[in-house]
Amino acid sequence: MPDPVFQVRRAGRADASNLAELAASTFRDTYFLISDPVEVEDYIRTNFTTKLLEEQIADDSATFILGSIGDRFIGYALVRHSVAPDCVTGPVPIELSRLYLEQAFHGRGYGSALVLASLREARERNGQTLWLSVYSENMKARAFYAAMGFVEIGARDFLFGGRIYNDPVMSRAIPQRSHHAPP
Numbered sequence: 638m639p640d641p642v643f644q645v646r647r648a649g650r651a652d653a654s655n656l657a658e659l660a661a662s663t664f665r666d667t668y669f670l671i672s673d674p675v676e677v678e679d680y681i682r683t684n685f686t687t688k689l690l691e692e693q694i695a696d697d698s699a700t701f702i703l704g705s706i707g708d709r710f711i712g713y714a715l716v717r718h719s720v721a722p723d724c725v726t727g728p729v730p731i732e733l734s735r736l737y738l739e740q741a742f743h744g745r746g747y748g749s750a751l752v753l754a755s756l757r758e759a760r761e762r763n764g765q766t767l768w769l770s771v772y773s774e775n776m777k778a779r780a781f782y783a784a785m786g787f788v789e790i791g792a793r794d795f796l797f798g799g800r801i802y803n804d805p806v807m808s809r810a811i812p813q814r815s816h817h818a819p820p
């Protein structure tokens with residue numbers, strides 16, 4: 638039998654509890670070794686409840702994109718309208734606020750599929766610039782984003798676990814539909 642394909646779709650209210658579980662486990666896997674584990678668990682407890690995710694999914698200013706293989710969710714992205722830091726000077730900015738994939742599925746092109754889906758979603762929201770911030774110690778993610786065409790343009794302060802981190806900010810243009818494409 639062929640491998641089941643990786644599929645992406647927008648999340649709906651019914652996905653909240655699965656998404657909460659995926660968000661918690663991928664956040665833990667990502668930051669467990671590069672941050673304080675107690676602060677990581679605190680963050681998970683306060684940010685990834687089913688109730689909060691239900692509210693965020695229902696919020697029109699954001700879209701969760703779910704990546705799955707068969708009936709198993711293995712990754713997600715969050716695209717949202719937000720206040721961009723001053724270093725984001727590109728036109729009509731939209732934030733790629735989260736992007737996480739289960740560890741067992743890294744390095745197979747699924748992360749880039751989630752970025753492409755995020756660019757499409759941002760374009761449908763009339764965005765022209767996709768920006769993000771990333772933990773400075775997360776070298777894998779910084780290299781990945783550079784490979785996906787994001788360029789470091791500055792930094793912003795991010796409060797995590799009672800400390801302020803200066804996170805690099807990256808951005809790239811959102812490809813627009815060509816008006817000159819053949820029919």
Ligand SMILES: CC(C)(COP(=O)(O)OP(=O)(O)OC[C@H]1O[C@@H](n2cnc3c(N)ncnc32)[C@H](O)[C@@H]1OP(=O)(O)O)[C@@H](O)C(=O)NCCC(=O)NCCS
Pocket residue numbers: 667735736737738739742743744745746747748749750770771772775776777778780781782784785
């Ligand atoms: C970051 C993440 C989404 C990347 O997804 P992925 O599926 O592993 O990446 P892909 O296989 O799609 O790689 C896409 C491109 O990035 C490059 N890339 C991926 N990881 C890389 C790394 N560690 N170093 C250098 N390049 C890397 C690949 O070579 C590929 O480039 P190519 O198309 O030129 O060959 C994934 O590793 C992840 O979920 N990490 C943990 C969560 C996290 O850190 N999220 C970011 C929070 S800001």
